[in-house]
Amino acid sequence: MRKHFGWRVRIPVAMLVVAVGLTIAATGFSKTSGAHAVKAAGLACGLGTGQKATGTPIKIGAIAVKQAGTDFTDIPNMANAYFQCVNDNGGIYGHPIVQDLLTDQTDPGALAADAKQLIETDHVVGIAGSSDIIDCAVNSAYYKKMHFNVLEAGIAEQCYSSPAEAPVNMGPRYSADGATQTAIALHAKKIAFDQSNVPGTQYNLGGSKLIAKAAHVPIQFLTEDAANINGETAAEKEVQAAGPGGAVVLVFTPPVALQILQGAQHLGLENKVIWTCATPCNTDFLATALGSAWNHKLYVNAEMNLISQDNGPNSVLYQKVLKLYGSNVAGGIGSFSQFGFLLGQLAVKGLLSIKSKVYTPQTVNAAFKALKNFKTDFLCKPWYFGPLPNNTDFTVYPQDGKMVLVPKSGCLPISTVDPLVKQVRAYEKAHHV
Amino acid sequence: MPSWSNFQPFIPIGLAAGGVYALSGVGMVVLYRATGVLNLAFGAIGAMGALIAWSMINTWHVPAGIAYVACILFGGVATLLYGMVFGRLLAARDPLVKAAATLGLALLMLGVMNRLWPAQVTRSITLPTDNTAFTFGDASVDWTQVIAVGFGVVMTVGTAIFLRVTKIGTAMRALADDREITATLGVPVRRVEAAAWFGSGLLAGAAGLLLADLVTLASDGLTFIVIFTLSAALIARLRSLTVTFVAAMVIGLVDNLITPINSITNFRDMTPFVLAIAALLFFSRERQYSFARGGIR
Numbered sequence A: 001m002r003k004h005f006g007w008r009v010r011i012p013v014a015m016l017v018v019a020v021g022l023t024i025a026a027t028g029f030s031k032t033s034g035a036h037a038v039k040a041a042g043l044a045c046g047l048g049t050g051q052k053a054t055g056t057p058i059k060i061g062a063i064a065v066k067q068a069g070t071d072f073t074d075i076p077n078m079a080n081a082y083f084q085c086v087n088d089n090g091g092i093y094g095h096p097i098v099q100d101l102l103t104d105q106t107d108p109g110a111l112a113a114d115a116k117q118l119i120e121t122d123h124v125v126g127i128a129g130s131s132d133i134i135d136c137a138v139n140s141a142y143y144k145k146m147h148f149n150v151l152e153a154g155i156a157e158q159c160y161s162s163p164a165e166a167p168v169n170m171g172p173r174y175s176a177d178g179a180t181q182t183a184i185a186l187h188a189k190k191i192a193f194d195q196s197n198v199p200g201t202q203y204n205l206g207g208s209k210l211i212a213k214a215a216h217v218p219i220q221f222l223t224e225d226a227a228n229i230n231g232e233t234a235a236e237k238e239v240q241a242a243g244p245g246g247a248v249v250l251v252f253t254p255p256v257a258l259q260i261l262q263g264a265q266h267l268g269l270e271n272k273v274i275w276t277c278a279t280p281c282n283t284d285f286l287a288t289a290l291g292s293a294w295n296h297k298l299y300v301n302a303e304m305n306l307i308s309q310d311n312g313p314n315s316v317l318y319q320k321v322l323k324l325y326g327s328n329v330a331g332g333i334g335s336f337s338q339f340g341f342l343l344g345q346l347a348v349k350g351l352l353s354i355k356s357k358v359y360t361p362q363t364v365n366a367a368f369k370a371l372k373n374f375k376t377d378f379l380c381k382p383w384y385f386g387p388l389p390n391n392t393d394f395t396v397y398p399q400d401g402k403m404v405l406v407p408k409s410g411c412l413p414i415s416t417v418d419p420l421v422k423q424v425r426a427y428e429k430a431h432h433v
Numbered sequence B: 001m002p003s004w005s006n007f008q009p010f011i012p013i014g015l016a017a018g019g020v021y022a023l024s025g026v027g028m029v030v031l032y033r034a035t036g037v038l039n040l041a042f043g044a045i046g047a048m049g050a051l052i053a054w055s056m057i058n059t060w061h062v063p064a065g066i067a068y069v070a071c072i073l074f075g076g077v078a079t080l081l082y083g084m085v086f087g088r089l090l091a092a093r094d095p096l097v098k099a100a101a102t103l104g105l106a107l108l109m110l111g112v113m114n115r116l117w118p119a120q121v122t123r124s125i126t127l128p129t130d131n132t133a134f135t136f137g138d139a140s141v142d143w144t145q146v147i148a149v150g151f152g153v154v155m156t157v158g159t160a161i162f163l164r165v166t167k168i169g170t171a172m173r174a175l176a177d178d179r180e181i182t183a184t185l186g187v188p189v190r191r192v193e194a195a196a197w198f199g200s201g202l203l204a205g206a207a208g209l210l211l212a213d214l215v216t217l218a219s220d221g222l223t224f225i226v227i228f229t230l231s232a233a234l235i236a237r238l239r240s241l242t243v244t245f246v247a248a249m250v251i252g253l254v255d256n257l258i259t260p261i262n263s264i265t266n267f268r269d270m271t272p273f274v275l276a277i278a279a280l281l282f283f284s285r286e287r288q289y290s291f292a293r294g295g296i297r
Helices: A007-026 A074-087 A108-121 A135-145 A171-185 A201-214 A231-242 A254-266 A284-290 A313-325 A335-352 A361-369 A419-431 B010-035 B042-058 B064-089 B095-116 B143-165 B167-177 B179-184 B189-214 B219-224 B226-235 B241-257 B265-283
Strands: A058-067 A097-104 A126-130 A150-152 A165-167 A191-196 A219-224 A247-251 A274-277 A298-302 A392-399 A402-405 B133-136 B139-142
Touching: A058 A074, A058 A108, A074 A097, A074 A126, A074 A313, A074 A335, A097 A108, A097 A335, A108 A135, A126 A335, A126 A361, A135 A150, A135 A165, A150 A335, A171 A191, A171 A201, A171 A247, A171 A274, A171 A298, A171 A392, A171 A419, A191 A201, A191 A231, A201 A219, A219 A231, A231 A247, A231 A254, A231 B010, A247 A254, A254 A274, A254 A284, A284 A392, A284 A402, A313 A335, A335 A361, B010 B042, B010 B139, B010 B143, B010 B167, B010 B189, B010 B226, B010 B241, B042 B064, B042 B095, B042 B189, B042 B219, B042 B226, B064 B095, B064 B189, B095 B219, B139 B143, B143 B167, B143 B189, B143 B241, B167 B179, B167 B189, B179 B189, B189 B219, B219 B226, B226 B241, B226 B265, B241 B265
Parallel strands: A058 A097, A058 A126, A126 A150, A150 A165, A191 A219, A191 A247, A247 A274, A274 A298
Antiparallel strands: A298 A392, A392 A402, B133 B139
């Protein structure tokens, strides 16, 4: 017998359907519609043939952190956006690139298993596009043992010391070094350095500690629970720690940095100290949300160039690829997606350089290791496979809702007071890279 | 030890946070007393309302005032829907099962929010009252903070009066005492429960909006702020609105006032747990606490 539902059931169900519909509509799902309808022919991705690659796929792995308060999946997602563009333009001599992305929640056991899964179960031929808080710490030795040379956006100390890792970025430590240098250059009397209480805090602050000491500027270190932060409380704490004439160095993801800076604005603290921030703050989202009240008041160390002020070929291509293929790159234009794009480009350059056109872990990782002299308008200097190839960068600040280069700031060399920077500069001088 | 001037700026921040925790706590206690459901999805509902408001403003370009009203209404409607569908199905179950079901709702909503509003995007809600501030001692106080405290006070007093003088409020109190006898006396139990679900949801929406401005517009952060609210409600043994209010203000204040003390500042997140455990241990000296709806026995 057929059951008829009364109004007591129908009305709530109808309301539920309407509520769900409104929710989905309100989130702007329409932003991705039609994006892939536009053809990528003519874009200089890889071979740039305009022909779709249909051969045997080349599997490239990546691992990224994705947890409350810290989500770096924009980096592999943007690398994959570039791979898609390459696949629509001839691929790697007819072979499409397939990304195998695993996400991590700062779980060392799971992360070790992830690396094994990529290499031994999924049989990826290379790893490019990773960005994880503890991947280097957990898996560097394993990658070395398996002869994998990883292209990544680094975070942990081991990313900058393992011969099996090559980051496109400076990571929080060296970018924070740059922010600390800027604070000192602006005559800060004391520095309050604040970051998330995730693994690696001591490593992140190490360079700034040495730089501040060398400049005879006192520095105080603070941490916050990024997933449960009250922006006003954090901002007041930082300003009190910095004191009059002091500076605050922020090392947070953009959403958390925004909470703190808006908290500072609520309390009228934007003029009380010099505000500086590591690379993640270099995003127009942040500048737009802060508005003109923060014009020229937040100095951001930017590891990548400023897309809005640069019409270089790489910057133009990056924006086109992001528009056509980057629907799941949630943060849009910004340093994180630039890291991903550059990682995608480097992986493709490596793959295209394999003369045998045989793509095995041996050939691919040898090709990654041999990468050098990669010129891009994203960086101040050409990139090469090494522990810290990106060690000279930019300084930007917000102006009317956009990030702009600080006039006459040029390229800022990260201080050689930080020991690794000193070693790297010596290596570059000796090897002319 | 920091000086008094170091503590002063944290007082308005703590009071504002406490005001919103009180607002939420009142909604949680009223719902629990009327329906027997401890709504652990309170924060998630407010979070989703605030994110919908953000999308309405930034994607649809709807006037902010309408979006704020939509946020509050979403809280009411979503909570009412849950109450009408699942509240009835679980009416006869143990309070622990009912609470666990709302935890399921919270996790489901968290998943939906993380999917629809990815954490990488920088979002914020700025109320017009943020832009006007005054100085009190060494502290800067903005009008959103004043509204948060005032709203907490007004809702606590207003709800207490509502429960005491109105017919539906009296029915809610009767339900809290004995559902079966109240139903036998001819009180429209389902209608009274629906009012409790809806009213509690409106408070969730309002709290979500204020917290999105004062604290964060992040789905995870707002969802788990329910811990502060829950602690205040537990200190009040899920019965007294006045104690809920006072506990919420104390939690907000203590959490913020220990911030400038360097030796313990990194343990701030423990504040609601420590205060709730201390209060429960204190109350349990003579009486045994029970999770059952009767509260203390």
